[in-house]
Amino acid sequence: MNPEDYTIVLPPADVLPSAGTLSPYRQRPRRPGIRVGDAKRDMPVYLFLAALAVLTVVSLGLLDLDLAKLIERLPKLGKVFLDMSRFSTERFSLTLLTLLETIAVAVLALIYGMLAGLVLGALAARNITPWKPLSFILKSLFAFIRAVPTPVWVLLVLASMGFGMAAGIMGLLFHVVGFFGRVFAQIFEEVPSQTIEAVRTGGASRVQVFFGAVLPSSLSGIIAWTALRFETNYVEAAILGMVGAGGVGYTILAAMNSYKLGRAGLAVLIVFVFALAVELLTTYVKRKVKI
Amino acid sequence: MGKMDNSRIKLASRESRRAAFVFLTVLVIVFVLSTGFTGFNPLEALLAQGEFWNFIAVDFIPPYMDKWEALLRALMQTLYMAIASAGMGAVLALSLALAGTPALCRVPGISSLVRGFASVLRNIPDLVWAFILVAAFGIGTIVGVLALTISTTGQLTRFFIETLDEAAGENMEPLLATGASMPPVVLQAVLPAALPGFVAWILYSVELNIRSSTILGMVGAGGIGLLLMGYIKQYNYAAASTTIIAVGVIVISVNLLTDCLRKIILT
Numbered sequence: 001m002n003p004e005d006y007t008i009v010l011p012p013a014d015v016l017p018s019a020g021t022l023s024p025y026r027q028r029p030r031r032p033g034i035r036v037g038d039a040k041r042d043m044p045v046y047l048f049l050a051a052l053a054v055l056t057v058v059s060l061g062l063l064d065l066d067l068a069k070l071i072e073r074l075p076k077l078g079k080v081f082l083d084m085s086r087f088s089t090e091r092f093s094l095t096l097l098t099l100l101e102t103i104a105v106a107v108l109a110l111i112y113g114m115l116a117g118l119v120l121g122a123l124a125a126r127n128i129t130p131w132k133p134l135s136f137i138l139k140s141l142f143a144f145i146r147a148v149p150t151p152v153w154v155l156l157v158l159a160s161m162g163f164g165m166a167a168g169i170m171g172l173l174f175h176v177v178g179f180f181g182r183v184f185a186q187i188f189e190e191v192p193s194q195t196i197e198a199v200r201t202g203g204a205s206r207v208q209v210f211f212g213a214v215l216p217s218s219l220s221g222i223i224a225w226t227a228l229r230f231e232t233n234y235v236e237a238a239i240l241g242m243v244g245a246g247g248v249g250y251t252i253l254a255a256m257n258s259y260k261l262g263r264a265g266l267a268v269l270i271v272f273v274f275a276l277a278v279e280l281l282t283t284y285v286k287r288k289v290k291i
Numbered sequence: 292m293g294k295m296d297n298s299r300i301k302l303a304s305r306e307s308r309r310a311a312f313v314f315l316t317v318l319v320i321v322f323v324l325s326t327g328f329t330g331f332n333p334l335e336a337l338l339a340q341g342e343f344w345n346f347i348a349v350d351f352i353p354p355y356m357d358k359w360e361a362l363l364r365a366l367m368q369t370l371y372m373a374i375a376s377a378g379m380g381a382v383l384a385l386s387l388a389l390a391g392t393p394a395l396c397r398v399p400g401i402s403s404l405v406r407g408f409a410s411v412l413r414n415i416p417d418l419v420w421a422f423i424l425v426a427a428f429g430i431g432t433i434v435g436v437l438a439l440t441i442s443t444t445g446q447l448t449r450f451f452i453e454t455l456d457e458a459a460g461e462n463m464e465p466l467l468a469t470g471a472s473m474p475p476v477v478l479q480a481v482l483p484a485a486l487p488g489f490v491a492w493i494l495y496s497v498e499l500n501i502r503s504s505t506i507l508g509m510v511g512a513g514g515i516g517l518l519l520m521g522y523i524k525q526y527n528y529a530a531a532s533t534t535i536i537a538v539g540v541i542v543i544s545v546n547l548l549t550d551c552l553r554k555i556i557l558t
Contacts (some may be wrong), residue, residue, distance in 0.1 A: 104325035146538075149506050
């Protein structure tokens with residue numbers, strides 16, 4: 001098997017390590033020699049794992065879970081799964097239609113967010129921003145936007161704009177813009193300063209520098225991150241329905257609530273199959289453009 | 292002026308131009324299709340933005356809160372849920388990944404089986420898991436913990452397999468060639484090489500879980516999301532805005548903390 005197939009992938013969700021480096025997710029350069037166990041060097045790692053184990057046990061204790069209920073209802077979970085696996089094609093065309101809605105919402109939020117992210121990312125990149133403090137302000141804003149979960153933004157938009165796909169798109173856009181602004185700023189900052197200097201000394205204006213030098217050398221990064229973001233967008237668009245916006249999430253919610261488990265099961269299966277297809281596609285794109 | 296080393300200007304190569312062309316074409320096609328399908332008009336949406344910000348400014352500002360104790364309790368519950376499920380997910384994922392890495396477990400078929408299972412766990416959104424679990428267990432924190440554990444296990448299995456595969460790929464053959472048997476090689480060489488990678492991914496899943504547990508709360512899995520949903524349903528927007536700020540603060544502080552840990556542990 002080809003080890004190249006298993007290079008570390010970047011995180012599929014919208015969390016970037018906020019220190020501004022992607023390093024833990026990027027493949028580290030290999031040091032020569034075999035790294036065998038070394039208790040002294042690995043101490044921090046072991047300490048962390050021990051602390052995590054303790055915290056997990058303590059958290060479980062503090063959560064005060066009702067284990068008796070868990071065990072008592074376990075057969076019911078089996079029954080739910082069984083009922084869901086008896087797929088029912090009742091109103092199947094509606095399920096498909098809402099899936100298309102979900103995909104369309106994810107696509108439009110992706111594209112509008114990418115366009116906004118390109119502009120805002122350029123303003124937020126330290127090396128090409130027209131005003132240095134703007135970089136800091138924008139990056140903090142991106143961090144705050146991403147800190148509030150998407151469904152909350154969607155709920156706020158729903159409360160003010162009413163239901164519909166437009167509200168879904170606008171709600172998703174918050175995170176997409178916060179994400180692309182942050183990621184594109186970082187990609188632009190990685191463009192070597194010689195590239196920018198060379199074009200600038202040639203007498204190019206700011207806009208010409210951006211389109212002539214910065215953008216062309218960031219193409220592969222932009223493509224890879226856009227493909228990756230689509231994965232997240234699709235999942236988020238799918239769950240939007242569960243907080244009251246439309247899409248396939250609403251179909252699942254409505255079917256579950258009316259105990260049409262067979263219908264819900266088929267809808268979940270379709271959501272899963274498409275998610276899997278998107279995952280395979282992004283893995284392919286990532287391998288192609290090699291970030 | 293500084294010294295200009297490797298002074299060739301790095302612009303787009305021919306392949307990346309081609310990739311960009313294909314990419315743009317795909318984008319334009321799906322954009323046209325989606326716009327046609329949804330009838331989404333960005334101008335209309337932009338105009339409605341005024342209404343949105345007006346709503347935020349009037350109803351959400353200033354934030355107000357009188358039940359600090361409830362807020363704190365819900366926040367702690369969210370934290371416990373995120374940590375407990377990351378810990379349990381890591382243990383489950385490690386056992387799955389050891390079986391699912393082809394270099395370590397040479398029983399044919401097991402690897403694809405584990406990968407397929409993990410892919411089902413992670414590609415069904417955790418909110419959907421929560422709904423299924425609510426149908427069986429009713430509303431409660433147990434649903435949140437289980438749903439998060441399921442999706443964490445799915446994610447971490449994928450990443451652990453990648454990490455293990457990388458660690459095994461470079462180290463195992465030479466050690467096995469010296470006549471060492473499998474268990475000590477795994478314990479002494481493969482796992483130690485993989486541990487830092489594991490730590491990075493576990494920290495990442497803690498970050499993810501904090502966000503997800505907020506969302507799961509909104510469908511009845513307890514924690515801060517449940518509180519927030521309650522305030523929004525009661526039109527108590529001042530309290531909702533305090534809760535949203537609290538969510539933002541906790542997410543950002545956890546990210547800062549995990550960044551800090553990453554630096555301490557991994558360098």
